[in-house]
Amino acid sequence: MKNLKISQIQFEAKPTPLENCDQLENFYKKALKFKPDLICTPECSNIITSDKKHLFKFANYQNDCPILKMSKEFANENNVYINIGSLLLKKKNQKRLVNRSFIIDNKGKIQSFYDKIHMFDVNINKNESHRESNSFKPGKKIKITKFKNTKFGLSICYDLRFPYLYRELAKKGAEVILSPAAFTVPTGKDHWEILTRARAIENNVFLIATNMCGTHHKNRKTYGHSVLVSPWGKLLNKSFNKSALLNTKINLNEVKEARKKIPSLKHG
Numbered sequence: 001m002k003n004l005k006i007s008q009i010q011f012e013a014k015p016t017p018l019e020n021c022d023q024l025e026n027f028y029k030k031a032l033k034f035k036p037d038l039i040c041t042p043e044c045s046n047i048i049t050s051d052k053k054h055l056f057k058f059a060n061y062q063n064d065c066p067i068l069k070m071s072k073e074f075a076n077e078n079n080v081y082i083n084i085g086s087l088l089l090k091k092k093n094q095k096r097l098v099n100r101s102f103i104i105d106n107k108g109k110i111q112s113f114y115d116k117i118h119m120f121d122v123n124i125n126k127n128e129s130h131r132e133s134n135s136f137k138p139g140k141k142i143k144i145t146k147f148k149n150t151k152f153g154l155s156i157c158y159d160l161r162f163p164y165l166y167r168e169l170a171k172k173g174a175e176v177i178l179s180p181a182a183f184t185v186p187t188g189k190d191h192w193e194i195l196t197r198a199r200a201i202e203n204n205v206f207l208i209a210t211n212m213c214g215t216h217h218k219n220r221k222t223y224g225h226s227v228l229v230s231p232w233g234k235l236l237n238k239s240f241n242k243s244a245l246l247n248t249k250i251n252l253n254e255v256k257e258a259r260k261k262i263p264s265l266k267h268g
Helices: 017-034 052-058 066-078 157-161 163-171 185-203 253-261
Strands: 003-010 038-040 081-089 098-104 110-115 121-123 129-131 144-147 150-154 176-178 206-209 213-215 221-223 227-229 235-238 244-251
Touching: 003 017, 017 066, 017 244, 066 081, 066 098, 098 150, 110 144, 150 163, 157 185, 163 176, 163 185, 176 185, 185 206, 185 221, 185 227, 227 244, 235 244, 244 253
Parallel strands: 003 038, 038 081, 150 176, 176 206
Antiparallel strands: 003 244, 081 098, 098 110, 121 129, 144 150, 206 227, 213 221, 227 235
C-alpha cells in the first residue's frame, strides 16, 4: 500500500505578500501535527487584487519573494514537500508577470515549477470581468514531477476547463494532479465541484484542488470549497467558504484500481 498524507491550506489572502507570508507560516505549523508528505496552498498565495497598480507595486521578483524564501526554509527544517499553488511574480525585462506554481522538495530546493498556460479572459456578468492576459505572460510547457515515488501533474485554476491538458498529464503518467485555484464566486458555485470531479474521473487521478476564499483587496472575492477527489470521483475531503486546513490520507493503489476498471486512458 502506498499512502500519502496531504494538507491543503485554504485561506483569505490579505493585500500584501508579507501579510500572506505570516498567514501561511502559521498554517504550515498547524499542518505539522498531521505529519503531511505534501502541503498545498492556493493560486495567488502572495497577492490577489482587482487593482493592477497595486498588483504591480507589491508583486516580487522570484529571488526576493518572502513566501518562497519562508517555504523553502520550512520545507528543509521539517522534511516536507510544499506545493505553493501559485505566486504572481515579476520577471526582469518583461512587462507582464508570470503566474507560477512551485514544488519545493523536502530539502528546501525548488524541484519544479509550472507557469499557468490558460489565461482567464472572461466576462462573467455585468459587474465582473477578468483579463489575465493583460497582466500575465502565459506558460507554454506541461509539467510533471516525481517525488515520494509518485508522479504529480501541475495545473492552475482556469486550466481546469481544458480537459486535454489533464489528459496529457495523465498519459505522461500523472497519478495525482494539483489544481490550486482562486475561483470566482459565481463560477465556483456553478462549476467548481463538477469540474474537479470530472477531471479526476476522466483521468483516474487524485485531484488536489486547493482554493482561495473570502474577500480580498478592492473587494475581489474567491469561492473557497477546496476539495480532494479520488480517481473514482469521490470527494474525500472538502471545506466551505472560510479559511481551513484540510488533512487527507490517500492510497495511491486506487489509481491502478480505477484504471483497471475503466481503462479509458488506453482508449483515447
